[in-house]
Amino acid sequence: MPKPRKCQIAVDATPYYYCVSRCVRRAFLCGLDPYTQVSYEHRRSWVEQKILALGQVFCIDVCAYAVMSNHYHVVLFINSAKQAQLTDFEVLERWSGLFRGNLLVNRYVRGDDLCEAELHVVNEMAEQWRERLGNISWFMKVLNEHIAREANREDVCTGKFWEPDADQGFKSQALLDDKALAACLAYVDLNPMRAKMAESPETSEHTSAKKRIDAAKRTKPDALNLTQPNVLLMFIGNPREPMPTGLPFKLTDYLELLDWTGRILRNDKRGAIDQSLPPILERLKIDPKNWLQNVKYFETSFKVMAGSLSSVKFKCTHLGYQRVPATSPILS
Known part of the structure; x- marks a missing residue:
C-alpha cells in the first residue's frame, strides 16, 4: 500500500525532493499530439512560468525542471530558514497573492485597525499559511490546478487532467544525499x-x-x-x-x-x-x-526515496518504516 505524503516528506531528513506529474488523458500537455495532429507546444511556457513564479512565492526553491510532452519533472528544495524568517504580514501577503484570502486578512494587509480577537484570528491564519508555504503538496496542488484549469478551458472540457498518483496528482522521491x-x-x-x-x-x-x-x-x-x-x-x-x-x-x-x-x-x-x-x-x-x-x-530505479543505503536506513527509521526499500548500486 502506498505511503501517504506526510510519511514521505520529512524536512529534517532531507530538504530535497523530486516530483513528477503526468497527464491522465491521451491528449498531450505540450508538443504535437500524434493522434490528433494538434500542437500544444505553447503550453510548455505555461508550465515553466508557473513553476518559476511559485518558486518566488512559496518557501520552496526550484532546483531543476523539464517540461515534456505529457508530463513534467521538477526538483524542489524546502527552504525552512526562509519560511521561519517571514513576518506574519509577508506570509499573509504571499498567500493572498495566490488565493483571495478573506475579509479579515484583507483588512490587516491594508493596515486597518483590528481588535484583539481579530488579530488573534489573523495570527492563527498566518501560522497555518506559513506551514503551507513550505509544503510541497501545496506547491504541486497550486501548480497542477492552474495548468489543469487552463488546459481544460482551452480544450473546452472538464474532468481530471493529471494522473491520480498517491493523494495529490504527483509522485515524489526524497533525495537523501x-x-x-x-x-x-x-x-x-x-x-x-x-x-x-x-x-x-x-x-x-x-x-x-x-x-x-x-x-x-x-x-x-x-x-x-x-x-x-x-x-x-x-x-x-x-x-x-x-x-x-x-x-x-x-x-x-x-x-x-x-x-x-x-x-x-x-x-x-x-x-x-x-x-x-x-x-x-x-x-x-x-x-x-x-x-x-x-x-x-x-525515475524507475527508485520509488519513495533515493540515496546511499545508510541514508535510506536513517530515514526509514526516522519515519517508522518497517522495511527498507531497495537502493541502486550508484548510491550504495
Missing part, C-alpha cells in the same frame, strides 16, 4: 535529450539546464563566478562550514558533468567511458558506469 541529488538533477536536465527532443542541454527548451546555461553565457569577462538565474536555487560550491543555502556543487563542475553525461547517453556508448571523468564524480565517489545507468533510469 549529494549522490542522489546530483543524479536526479542530471536525470531531469537531460530528459529532453533522452526523448530526442533536443540535441544538447543548451538547446533543450523549457528546462532548467538551458536557463542556467543562458545565464552563464551572460557572465562578464572579469567576473569571478558564472552568472546564475535568480529564479533557480543557486550552486554555491562544495560543502563547507558555514554552509550557505544552495546546491552543494560548483556550477562549472555540474555543467561539465551534464555535458559529459549527455554525450555518452546520446551516443549510446554504455561500454565506452571517457577517461577524463568530471571532477564531481570523483568527489562523490561514484562509479561512472553506474552513474550513467542511474541517470538514464532514475
Whole structure:
C-alpha cells in the first residue's frame, strides 16, 4: 500500500525532493499530439512560468525542471530558514497573492485597525499559511490546478487532467544525499535529450539546464563566478562550514558533468567511458558506469526515496518504516 505524503516528506531528513506529474488523458500537455495532429507546444511556457513564479512565492526553491510532452519533472528544495524568517504580514501577503484570502486578512494587509480577537484570528491564519508555504503538496496542488484549469478551458472540457498518483496528482522521491541529488538533477536536465527532443542541454527548451546555461553565457569577462538565474536555487560550491543555502556543487563542475553525461547517453556508448571523468564524480565517489545507468533510469530505479543505503536506513527509521526499500548500486 502506498505511503501517504506526510510519511514521505520529512524536512529534517532531507530538504530535497523530486516530483513528477503526468497527464491522465491521451491528449498531450505540450508538443504535437500524434493522434490528433494538434500542437500544444505553447503550453510548455505555461508550465515553466508557473513553476518559476511559485518558486518566488512559496518557501520552496526550484532546483531543476523539464517540461515534456505529457508530463513534467521538477526538483524542489524546502527552504525552512526562509519560511521561519517571514513576518506574519509577508506570509499573509504571499498567500493572498495566490488565493483571495478573506475579509479579515484583507483588512490587516491594508493596515486597518483590528481588535484583539481579530488579530488573534489573523495570527492563527498566518501560522497555518506559513506551514503551507513550505509544503510541497501545496506547491504541486497550486501548480497542477492552474495548468489543469487552463488546459481544460482551452480544450473546452472538464474532468481530471493529471494522473491520480498517491493523494495529490504527483509522485515524489526524497533525495537523501549529494549522490542522489546530483543524479536526479542530471536525470531531469537531460530528459529532453533522452526523448530526442533536443540535441544538447543548451538547446533543450523549457528546462532548467538551458536557463542556467543562458545565464552563464551572460557572465562578464572579469567576473569571478558564472552568472546564475535568480529564479533557480543557486550552486554555491562544495560543502563547507558555514554552509550557505544552495546546491552543494560548483556550477562549472555540474555543467561539465551534464555535458559529459549527455554525450555518452546520446551516443549510446554504455561500454565506452571517457577517461577524463568530471571532477564531481570523483568527489562523490561514484562509479561512472553506474552513474550513467542511474541517470538514464532514475525515475524507475527508485520509488519513495533515493540515496546511499545508510541514508535510506536513517530515514526509514526516522519515519517508522518497517522495511527498507531497495537502493541502486550508484548510491550504495
